[in-house]
Amino acid sequence: MKVVVIGNGMVGQKFCEKLLSKSISNLQLTVFGEETLAAYDRVHLSSYFAGKTVDDLTLQPVKWYEENGIDLRLGDPVQDIDRDKKTVTSFDGLTLTYDYLIFATGSAAFVPPIPGVDKHGVFVYRTIEDLNMIWRHAPVTKTAVVIGGGLLGLEAAKACLDLGIKDTHVIEFAPRLMPRQIDEAGSEILIQKLKDLNITTHTGKNTAAILGNEKISGMIFTDGSILSTDMLIISAGIKPRDELARACGLTVGPRGGIVVNDSMLTSDENIYAIGECALHNSMVYGLVAPGYEMAEVTATRLAGSEKEFPGFDMSTKLKLIGVDVASFGDPFIAGEEAKTIVFRDNHQGIYKRINFSNDGKELLGGVLVGDADAYNMLLQICKNKMALPPDPMDLIIKGKEGKSDAGAGVVALPDDALICSCEGVTKLDICNAVTESGCETVDAIKKCTKAATGCGGCAPMVKDIMVHTMKQQGKMVRNVLCEHFDYSRQELYDLIKMKDLHSFDTVLDELGKGDGCETCRPAISSLIASLWNELIVKKENATSQDTNDRFLANIQKGGTYSVVPRIPGGEITPDKLLVIAQVAKKYNLYTKITGGQRIDMFGAHVSDLPLIWEELIEAGFESGHAYGKALRTVKSCVGSTWCRFGLHDSVSYAIRVEERYRGLRAPHKIKSAVSGCIRECAEAQSKDFGIIATEKGWNLYVCGNGGSKPQHALLLATDLDSDTCIKYIDRFLMFYIKTADPLTRTATWLNKMEGGIDYLRNVVVHDSLGIADELEKEMQTLVDNYQCEWKAAIENPEIRKRFNHFVNAPQEKDPTVQFDTFRGQKKAAEWNKPIAVS
Amino acid sequence: MIYDNQQISLTKEHWFAACSVEDAVINGGVCVKHGNEQIALFYFTRRNEWYATQNLCPHKKQMALSRGMLGSKNEEPKVACPFHKKTFSLVTGQCLSGDECDIKTYPVKVENGTVFIKVDTKEP
Missing domain, CATH: 1.10.10.1100 (BFD-like [2Fe-2S]-binding domain)
Structure with missing residues (x-):
């Protein structure tokens, strides 16, 4: 297939990448570029003045084109196209035939017909060559003017600052800056920010003529005012490069742009147009992300598959001269169609506006200037028509507990x-x-x-x-599990339940494709466990568990395992302590008290695990599930039975809670604690759910964690009696299990939840979704189905057999396992230690 | 059970009996001892395929691949090490996690319910 690309800009280059990735056989790809440089990053053009080099900005070096068999012809623009013969002829006189021709000619700066634009000192802001000319002119410049207060114009003004020009002006014809993205009030904030940087803004100004002889000396406006300047940069918009298309008779729009359909095809079935030269649905897209999407559509179609360009959401967030500016949905809608909430802080230079439907249910659009942290969340709410919090104001106001972080997370x-x-x-x-x-x-x-x-x-x-x-960047993201499943975890939860599936293979057959992987196997296994709470090491499911769940122990450095029996609430009798000591001594295990008030025994050979557990179970212990994405511990302080401050018996309550949720499989591990008074010795506020005694009952906190990004739990409900507290925890945990992404702790889950803790409280306490009964019933089923996995494992000879290192020498332990001695106990040998061969 | 001390032939390259089909783990691996060598033997039941690789994960030098998880990446069968989820092609041994550490693979065949692995040298 012979493919010729006209234009080597960002979209043209991206098209080459995408086409190569389709592995089309016998592909001959030729690229003609007008500029002498290979495609570079035009989005960050201004950084050229801030120290970036051409090499930094270049997307792929010329070598890349060579290596991939692309005939790249720079500085050699196409002059003529013969559509009947399907040939192109270049400036250098080369004539090539094509099967498919791709226009990626981009756009040129639009220069308004102002008298005097040809004077020395007047520039456009489009290519590296333009920038070089501006650079050469800068040393003789005291005052610079930019025409155009849009995105690129402000970039150009920033460039003038970087070039050391002290006095810079921005002229905008519209009554405000960035008229396509932000409203009047947002513009005012932006103007103030520019002023702080010594950039003067003139809105509502129309240039009449450029003054000076050969060289620019000033500008005169239609209102008669005059501004002296030594340099003018015109950045008043773009004009699609469609002259070649026009010349060969392709259909172009009345105001320019090569007309394309949803397949990016022009009026000629062998010619496509992509990027800023294309006119799709009467729209020219001046952003790079839609251009890339067009490249993808075209490459896909050349590879023989179907794909269409659906149009593109123009919501954007960017940093302009150090100021966040974002707009989404319909930023300007007002009047009878919508209600608007505005937050404005002139001191800090922050402006936020959201527009929502009259019934308060749907977010329609908005503007953010100075602080656009909420952009992602707002855009998602807007695009997906998600439910708004009772008071939509909460979406844009920071500082209230739990709300400022809503959706923020990363x-x-x-x-x-x-x-x-x-x-x-x-x-x-x-x-x-x-x-x-x-x-x-x-x-x-x-x-x-x-x-x-x-x-x-x-x-x-x-x-x-x-x-x-x-x-x-405006790219669509679908939250799917991995290449084998086109569903999110939440969707899979419902589907597996509905179809009553109980093994990984049946789930894969019914809902997925391929053979699974280390991402989907544990995630599906966790879902199956969360749904049915059957024995996790059942034959057909055992190998889809993470190694820790497969061997019901935590694999440690060196390949040995650790053993953690459950010690509910951290309460243990001296007799049971003795058993642990005896077992640890007998099997030569390192012992350590864990952070969750239990005892961890390290360094067990895989074949010793069933023997160890036999002895522990005999003495009344059960699995502690330290190996699972499951409830770990419920830590407690000693409480009112001994403590002179204790209000309630925190130990008894912790034991009750731990025994209720033991073995519960979840998207990630769950930790809990119960404190007997507000002194909070059990550190309940750092747990996934924590309970603190009050004079009247218990306060319930949720979604805290330690870990890499510590976060305090938030108060969900106050002064609960013991049974109600359990009821709320049932609902909270089931809701988490059903809706969180894989390997997401409760804290992260809440951070990503629209509406934050208030929304969660509505669901759990006020039953706003009407699912509280269902959640409680589902939890009760899981509680009723609990069994100690280790007890089941040691009683089943088939399962026991799996705990051998060598299948053909079951009595032998792994001879490569090595330990060092350390403070009177053993420790695992360091990583990468050479394997000792006996 | 048939153990590796029952030699089949004495040639330089030879097949040794690793275990019986029933000893293998469904969609998973077992570790086979061959002298000082540890070989991970995988029964990818879902694809009805057998594979064998070195048991040592080259990333942190852990004897662990036989406890790894099987899967596929665009149809290519692979195993993920339980330690840090490095993945390796079961066909070529190539590391698929972007690292320059490949593993050794061995041919496998099944005859009359016994699984044989082909090794370079006869056990000393």
Whole structure:
């Protein structure tokens, strides 16, 4: 297939990448570029003045085109197209035939017909060559003027600052800056911010003529006023480069742009147009993300598959001269159709506006200036028509407990926050992997940044950041589990329940494709466990459990396991302590008190696990589920039985809670604690759910955690009696189990929940969704189905057989396991220690 | 059960009996001892395929791959190490997690309910 691309800009280059990835056989790809430079990042053009080089901005070096068999012809624009013969002829005289021709000619700066625009010192702001000319002119410039107060105009004004020009002006014809994105009030805030930087804004001004002889000396406006200047940059919009298309008879729009249909086809069935030169549905898209999407559509169609361009949401969030500016949905709707809430802080320079339907149910659009942290959440609410909180004001006001962080989560993190401490990857690195390297999957980000390739603990956060970044760029994100399932965890929960599926293979057959992987197997296994609470090591499911669940113990450095029996509430008799001591001695285990008030025994060979558990179960212990994404411990202080301050018996209550939820499988581990008074010795406010005694009953806190990003739990309900408190915890936990993404702790789950703690309280306490009964019933089923997995495992010879290291030498232990001695106990040998061969 | 000390042939490359089909784990792995060598043997029941690789995960030098999880990436069968989820192709041994550490693979065959693994050298 012979494909010729006219234009080597961002979209043209992206098209090449996308087409290559389709692995089309016998592909001959030729690219003609007018500029002498290979495609570069036009979005960050201004950073050229802030120190970036051409190489930094170049998307792929010329070598890349060579390596991929692309014939790249720079500085050689196409001059003529013969559509009948299907040939193109270039400036240098080369004539090539094509099967498909792609217009990616982009746009040029629109220069209004003002007398004097040809004078020396007047520039446009479009290419690196334009920037070089501006740069050369800057040293003789004291005053600079930019025509155009839109996105690019403000970028140009910023560039003037970076070039050291002290006095810069922005002229906008409309009565406000960024007239397409923000309203009057937002513009006022922005104007104030620009003023702080020494940029003067003139709105509602129309340039009449440019003054000066050969060289610009000033401008005169239609109102008669005059402004002296030595440089003028025109950035008044774009004009699609459609002259070649026009010349060969393709249909173009009345105001320019090559007309394309949803397949990106022009009026000629062998010619496509993508990016800023294309006119789709009477619209020219001046953003890069829609252009990339058009490239994808075209590449897909050339590869013989179906794909259409559905139009693109123009919601944007950007940082202009250090100021966040965002707009989404319909930013301007007002009057009878909508209600509007406005928040304005002139002191800090923050303006927020949201528009919602008259019934208060739907978010229609809005504007954010100065603080756009809420953008992602608002855009999601708007796009997905999600329910608004009772008081929509909460969406834009910070500072109220639990609301400021709603939806923020990873967004609230600063750019330099270290996300992957193994590989030293920051949030910004991950964002860049998405925006600059085009990573759209966690795997791609892993390859590109190495994030989450070490311990992998940061993978969920990497995914969140990736998803947020993609949304910022206006890309669609579907929250699916992995390549084998096109559903989210929440969807799968409902589907597995509805279809009554009980094994990983049946779920895969019914709902997925392929053979599963290390992502979906544990996630589906966890769902099956959360739904039915059957024995987790059942034959057909055993190998789909994470290794910890498969061997009912935590794998440790060196390949041995740790053993943690349940010690509910942290209460243990001296006799039971003796049993633990005897077992640990007999099997040579390292012992340590855990943070959850129990005792961990490390260094057990896999084949010793059933023997160890036989002895522990004999003495009345049961599994502590330390290996599972399940309830871990309910920590307690000693409470009113001994403590002179204690209000209630926190230990008894902790035991009751722990025994109720033991073995409960969830998207992630769950920890809890009960404190007998407000002194909070059990640290309940750092737990997924925590209970603190009050004079009148119990206060229930939810969604706290320690971990890599500590977060305090929030108060859900106060002064509850013991049974009601359990009822609310039932509802809370089931709601979490049913709706959270895989490997998401309750704190993160809440951070991502629209409406935050108020919404959660409505669901759990006020039953706003009408599902409280159902949640309680589902929890009761799980509680009733509880059995100690270890007891079941040791009583089943088939399962016991699996706890051997060698299948063909069951009596032998792994000879490569090594320990060192440390403070009178043993410890695992260091990573990467050479394997000793006996 | 048939153990590896029952040699089949004495040639340089040879097949040794690793275990019986019933000893293998459905959609999972077991570890086979062959002299000082540890081999991970996988029965990918879902695909009705058998694979064998080294048991050592090269990432942190852990004897763990036989306890790993099976899966596929675009149809290619793979195993994920239980320690840090590095994944390896079961066909080529190539690391699929972007690292430069491949693993060794061994041919497997099943005859009359016994699983055989082909190794380079005869056990000493």
